[in-house]
Amino acid sequence: MFFQFVGFLVLVRLTSASDVENCPDPASVDNSIFVAKQEEGQLLGTYFCLQGYHLVGKRTIHCNASMVWDAPSPTCHLGHCPDPALFNGEFNSLGPVQMSDNITFQCDDGYILMGSSWSQCLEDHTWEPPLPICKSRDCGPPGNPAHGYFEGNDFNAGSNITYYCEERYCLVGTQHQQCVDGEWSSTLPFCQQVPQTELEKVLLAFQEGKDLCQATKDFLKRLKESGLIMEEVKYVLEMKKAELEAKRLL
Structure with a gap:
């Protein structure tokens, strides 16, 4: 073993001179230690940067059958870690x-x-x-649940939105949400289909048939099958009429 100093390069060979006499000396790399050893019939060389420096390039090279090193020597750069970066x-x-x-x-x-x-x-x-x-801190546009939508056009920090579902669907989850530190305060809700009641199935007969006579027959048939009476149908229709009237006046 012997040591050779080339500029700031510290070269350490772990083989005898006869083992490496046919291979050229590696290029001088400042602020590094080069260790060469023979392994499986070829000469391997590894660069180690001194403390306070980091290596850029291929660390280990070998002397091939043509008696040349298979890769260029790396370099040792001041600064042990990659430069930090922080956008914004x-x-x-x-x-x-x-x-x-x-x-x-x-x-x-x-x-x-x-x-x-x-x-x-x-x-x-x-x-x-x-x-x-x-x-x-601002939020992106929120998503829309299937068969639902939201109201609100401000997505900045502190803004609020409200979710609604289409007719015959009910909201499952948080309806009112706020933009907090770049995220909406709750996960996206979803709209669940509301099962039809027997009365709704009866009333649907009028919507499905284009012919009034046939629609009336279907309505009476479904009314009989459901076990409902006409007074119940009349009461529900009056309630729906009152609800629609109230919405119109708002």
């Missing part, structure tokens, strides 16, 4: 980040921080906790 926000790092450095994050007005407000550069070149993102 800012952090307190102004230069290359070293190992064990901590940085803190803050979002611009109108945005909320999703994730940790700080992170540290670790020895394996990663950030922990993972870098956060800044998300808008």
